[in-house]
Amino acid sequence: MTDPAPQATQSPPTPPAPHPHDPLTADEVTRSVAAVRADGRLPEGSLFATVEVAEPTRAEMADFRAGTPLERTIRIVALPGPGASVVEIEVRLSDGAVVGWTERDDVRPALLYDDAYRSILALKEHPDWQAAMVRRGITDFEQVQIDPWPTGSFDNPAEEGRRITRCLSYWRQDPSDNGYARPVEGVLATVDAARGEVLEVVDHGLVPLAPERGSYLPEHNGPLRTDLRALEITQPDGVSFTLEGNLLTWQHFTLRVSVTPLEGLVLHDVGWVDDDGTTRTILHRAAVSEMVVPYGDPDPMHNWKNAFDVGEWGLGRMLNSLTLGCDCLGEITYLDAVVASEHGHPHVVEHAVCIHEEDYGILWKHTDMNTGRAEVRRSRRLVVSFFATVGNYDYGFFWYFYLDGTIQLEAKLTGIMSTKGIPEGGTADHASVIAPGLAAPVHQHLFCTRLDVAVDGPVNEVLEVAFAGEERGPDNPLGNAIGRRVTRLATEQAARRDVDAASSRHWRIVNPGRTNGLGQPVAYKLVPSATPTLLAHPDSSVGRRAGFARHNLWVTPYRPDERRPAGDYPNQHTGGAGLPEWTAADRSLVDEEIVVWHTFGVTHNPRPEDWPVMPVEYCGFHLVAAGFFDRNPALDLAPPDHCH
Ligand SMILES: [Cu+2]
Numbered sequence: 170m171t172d173p174a175p176q177a178t179q180s181p182p183t184p185p186a187p188h189p190h191d192p193l194t195a196d197e198v199t200r201s202v203a204a205v206r207a208d209g210r211l212p213e214g215s216l217f218a219t220v221e222v223a224e225p226t227r228a229e230m231a232d233f234r235a236g237t238p239l240e241r242t243i244r245i246v247a248l249p250g251p252g253a254s255v256v257e258i259e260v261r262l263s264d265g266a267v268v269g270w271t272e273r274d275d276v277r278p279a280l281l282y283d284d285a286y287r288s289i290l291a292l293k294e295h296p297d298w299q300a301a302m303v304r305r306g307i308t309d310f311e312q313v314q315i316d317p318w319p320t321g322s323f324d325n326p327a328e329e330g331r332r333i334t335r336c337l338s339y340w341r342q343d344p345s346d347n348g349y350a351r352p353v354e355g356v357l358a359t360v361d362a363a364r365g366e367v368l369e370v371v372d373h374g375l376v377p378l379a380p381e382r383g384s385y386l387p388e389h390n391g392p393l394r395t396d397l398r399a400l401e402i403t404q405p406d407g408v409s410f411t412l413e414g415n416l417l418t419w420q421h422f423t424l425r426v427s428v429t430p431l432e433g434l435v436l437h438d439v440g441w442v443d444d445d446g447t448t449r450t451i452l453h454r455a456a457v458s459e460m461v462v463p464y465g466d467p468d469p470m471h472n473w474k475n476a477f478d479v480g481e482w483g484l485g486r487m488l489n490s491l492t493l494g495c496d497c498l499g500e501i502t503y504l505d506a507v508v509a510s511e512h513g514h515p516h517v518v519e520h521a522v523c524i525h526e527e528d529y530g531i532l533w534k535h536t537d538m539n540t541g542r543a544e545v546r547r548s549r550r551l552v553v554s555f556f557a558t559v560g561n562y563d564y565g566f567f568w569y570f571y572l573d574g575t576i577q578l579e580a581k582l583t584g585i586m587s588t589k590g591i592p593e594g595g596t597a598d599h600a601s602v603i604a605p606g607l608a609a610p611v612h613q614h615l616f617c618t619r620l621d622v623a624v625d626g627p628v629n630e631v632l633e634v635a636f637a638g639e640e641r642g643p644d645n646p647l648g649n650a651i652g653r654r655v656t657r658l659a660t661e662q663a664a665r666r667d668v669d670a671a672s673s674r675h676w677r678i679v680n681p682g683r684t685n686g687l688g689q690p691v692a693y694k695l696v697p698s699a700t701p702t703l704l705a706h707p708d709s710s711v712g713r714r715a716g717f718a719r720h721n722l723w724v725t726p727y728r729p730d731e732r733r734p735a736g737d738y739p740n741q742h743t744g745g746a747g748l749p750e751w752t753a754a755d756r757s758l759v760d761e762e763i764v765v766w767h768t769f770g771v772t773h774n775p776r777p778e779d780w781p782v783m784p785v786e787y788c789g790f791h792l793v794a795a796g797f798f799d800r801n802p803a804l805d806l807a808p809p810d811h812c813h
Contacts, residue, residue, distance in 0.1 A: 185414035189225045189239050190437040192415055192427040193507045195515035197222075201243035201260040202513035208267045211249055211256065218246040218278030219430040219483070220509035223259055226729040227453060227627065227762060230438075242268065246278050251363035253277050253330050253741070276738035277332050279431060279483040280319050283511050284362035288317040288334040292358050297370035298338075301356045305375060307340060314339040314348035316560055317362065319481035321473050322710055322743045332363040333741060335473065340378055347585065347781055349561055350383025350607065354590030357470055373470055376590040379606035383781035385585075402499035408526055410551055412502055417524065419551040421802075422570045423448060426522060426553060428506035431733075432456040433484035434522055434555045434566060441574060441797075451576070451693060451792075454621035457484065457566055459734045459747070460770075461715040463705050464587065466599040466610035471589060474610075475711040478559045480739035484566075488521045489556040496556065497523040523554050532572055532803055546806040548572060561585040565785070573803045574794035576693075580616055582786045586775050587612070601775040609775035615703060615718040617734045618790075620765040621727065625680045625691045625797065627762045631658045631724050632679055634694070635672040659759050661752035664724035668697045676722060677795055678765060686799035694795040697721055698788060700769040713744025718768050723748050727762035734766055 198220050205211060223242040225233065233239045245258040255276055259269030292298050293310050302310060317334035336358040339348030354376035359369040387393060410419035415426045425437040439452040457479065464474040478484065486508060493501055506521035532548035554567040565581035586609040591597050597608040622629050632655050639650040658664035658676075668674060679692040703718035705711045717723065717734035725731060725748070733739075736746025748766060771788050778784065794802070 185416065187241075188414065188416070188425070189230065189233055189241070190415065190425040190427055191222075192504075193220070193222050193243075193509075195507050195517060197241070197243055197262060198507060198509045198513070198515035200262060200265060201245060202509070204260045204265040204267060205245060205247065205258055206513075207265075210270070211247055215250075216248040216281060216283060216511045217509055217513045218248055218255065218281060218511065219486075220245050220513070221429050222427070224454075227621075227623075227727060230453075244269075248278065248281070248363075251332065251361075253332060255738075273738075275330070276742070277740040278738065279481050279486065279740060280317065280334065280362070281332075281511050284332055284334065285317045287365040288336055288360040288362045289315045291360055291365040291367050292336050292370075295358075295367040295370065298356065298358055298367070301370060301372045302338070302353065304372070305353060305356075305378070307353070312341055313353065314341050316348075317360070318474065318560075319476065319740050320359065321475050322714060322741050323473060324743075327368055328359075328741065331361045333368075334360050334362040336360055337470075342382065345386065347383045347385060349585045349588045350381060350604070350781060351378045352588050352590045352607075353378070354470065371469075376592060377606065379590055379604060380593065381604055381607075383604060383607070385782040404500040404526070408500050408502065409549075410502075410524065410526065412504075412524065415504065417551075417553070418442075419526075419570060420572055421574070422551065424553075424570075426504060426524075428485050428488065428504075428508075428521060428555070429456070430485040430508055431479050431483045432458055433488060433557055434553065434568070436553070436568060439576070449625050449797075450623040450627075451625075451797075452620060453623040453627075454619070455568075455578075456619055457578075457580075457616050458619040458732060458766075459717060459739070460614065460616040461703070461711065461718055461735070462562070462612055462614050463703065463711045463715065463718075464610045464612040465704065466589070466597075466612075468589065468599070468610075471587075471610050473710075474587065474612075475714065476559070477715070477735060477739045478557075478562075478564070480733060480735055480737075482559045484555075484557040484559070484564070487557040487559050488518045489558060489563075490518055491520045491523050491556065493520075497525060497554075499525050499527070501525045521555055523552070525552050526550065527552055529571070532806070533801065544808065545812075546572075546803060547809055550577075556581075558584065561587055572806060573801065574797060576792040577789060578618060579787055579789040580614075580770075582614055582771065582773075582788070583783050585782055586773075586779055601777075603775055603777050603780040607780075609779070611772070611774055613701060613704060613718075613770060613772045614788075615701070615715070615768055615770035616788075617717045617766055617768045619732070619734065620695075620767060620792075622678050622693075622763060622765050624678050624693050625683045628682060628760060629678050629680050629763050630759060630761075631664060631722075631763065631765060632656065632677040632692075633658055633666060633674065634677055635669065635674040637672060657759075658724055660755045660757055661723070661725060662755045664722065664758060665720040665752065666722040667702055668700055668721045670699045676765070678792075685796050687796075689796045692794075692796045693792050695722075695765065695767060696791040696793055697767065698769060698790055700788060700790075701772045702768065704772065710744065714739060714742055716745065716749035717747055717766065718770075721768050723752060723766040723768075724758050725751055725764050725766070726756050726758060727764050731764070734768075
């Protein structure tokens, strides 16, 4: 038997029709940057912090669906000089017109690669830093890794109007070494990153370099295990999803996928397609829109560390190019992503988004005790994921879609912990000893997901549901009654809520205008995990700057310009922006299109087992259909055909 010959008459596949949620293309970067340069208002040498599609609003998308074509507009944040000013520019692609131009002072975009490099070069040449290295016996400065960090905001007048990095040093005995094994403890430098000007080098005192190399490379960790046999995932009939452009369909789900410079992966128009072809919307848009990693060690080397890895770095700017068989196993479909360099050139990150299916054990099962007949259905999930490397840490974000309508976001935390050198044999307060002469401060990772919800239509509201045992009485003689408290979160202040595992507190996102077959309002419920809130003092710098992390739930009326929970420019921001600012007005959440913001994460008490590289720690949440359907929507799954 031979393979059939390709058919010469076959026509090439038709490209998908343009859609407002199509990802940014290389050509769009080139054309929009050229339009900005031609405009002439930006000085020569200006940098481009971000170039992204100006996403249409809900109202504009409604017009688009009604048949009105939409203009494609690109939004650029440019830096005209080395100070703390940006220009927000909008370019209409159809004619290259610059249609928006807003100059903003006293804000900084995410830390630029150019600024980071300039910080490193300036510091390596600076005599105070060199002297601090020599005091520690380090004379080959090429062996020193410098990590520039966003500096935070600590009322330092010398930092006003400047783009600042604070720099930590690590010693590598060879270029492939794990620098975090040997922090050059005590040396802290502040650099005007845009000007390459070292403002201050502080030496908090000598701590010997940790003795061990802390390598995670296979060549240093042998003998390697040889007793794991091959585990292959094959789908001989192909995958069950289709991807047309960025339109992904799988089972009843439909969604679009794109990447933005700061959030990374963005989901648009997540819906459930009924058997009659009607699409019931669930989410208008969903993305991890901010995160913060506050460190809990008052040691002056570490007490300022608070990384906002979305707004101060940019998950989409730090996308990994994923590899088959390593990052992703099985029948994998990848999406590339286009990002713009700071000099305005398009750059394609190949295999930035991974799409595949996974078997997920049993979805439902019952054995009839009378007849002995067992019915079982396999669970399967569609996985849409990406990874970003932000300095020492690596974060994976995995969206899962299940056959019963459940949607899940799982964050995967791995990479290398931020470390501190300690005297060998010593202990550390607010930190764990993880290796001889090495500790890692206690810290948190708190992620804020912006869920632009549209459960079966645009107008939704949020009900909090919690349970409590009821008092004994005439109506509850046996004391078994479980009371169900349902509270409508009617205003923004009332909707600042925290998890409470003891009462199984969760939040129903309801469409009050639509009912299911039982006459109940249709809903999805947000099921949080046992997750912390920000532990830093509310009046601390990070307490003010990461206000979004002080509560697990926030709800706001939909506003297209309220995109980022710590504000658009958290880098060196003094705080208060974003959710705390917007919700201070205590706007109504009734009869509104709403946005649900969920902060989740972990408080990381470092373990020896997290060293020298961290086995993945997981956190996240579920969105579960709760009256969205009339019954189990997966009764129509066929039984597995090869049980034996
Ligand atoms: Cu951690």
